[in-house]
Amino acid sequence: MKPARGTNSQDLPNAFLPPLDDASKQIRLLKVEPAGFADEIRCTIASCELGEVSAFNAISYTWGPEQPQREIFIDGLRFPVRQNCxxxxxxxxxxxxxxxxxxxSVCIDQDDLHEKSAQVGIMGDVYARAATVLACIGQSDAALTFSSLI
Known part of the structure; x- marks a missing residue:
């Protein structure tokens, strides 16, 4: 897997996501550090060939409204995400x-229309090759609803 290019900025713009040499055959994957539920989300990101990656989970969720935004940390740099993400x-x-x-929303460069189009074209393969597809249907007062789809 190819790691993200380094930057001295405190924020991680999409330009600093690891490159995809062929957006119709490659994806980016997050490696999320273990932590408590309410702790900051810290992770690394790398690109890989979709057909060669051994195991990964894919998340299906609704994007929800643009605001409020939260942040995660990718390779130590802030990356804004929507509340639902x-x-x-x-x-x-x-x-x-x-x-x-x-x-x-994180693994596809949302500012690169060519990449975004190619990645949307392979989303069916991404979900099909995932070890598990996790479906998050949002927050619930009754219970945390997070289930695994087969």
Whole structure:
């Protein structure tokens, strides 16, 4: 897997995501550090060939409103995410946290229309090749609802 390029900035703009040489065959995966549910989300990101990655989990969730935003830390740098993405990652790290995660809003460069188009074209393959697809249907007062789809 190719790691992200370094930067001295405190924020991680999409330009500093690890490159995809072929966005129709490669993906980025997050490795989320184990932590408590309410702790900061810290992770690393790397690119890899979709057909060669051994195991990863994919997260399916609704993006929700743009605001409020939360932040995660990728390779020590701040990366803004929507509230629903943050919550889905909080849930996912409690489930097999040693397995890398693919989540579209972070792993696809949302500012690169060519990459975004190519990645949307392979999303079916991404979900099909995932060891587990985790479906986060949002926060619930009754219970935390996070289930695994087969």
């Amino acid at each position: 943050h919550y889905a990652l909080q849930q996912a790290r409690q489930y097999r946290s040693s397995i890398p995660i693919w989540i579209d």
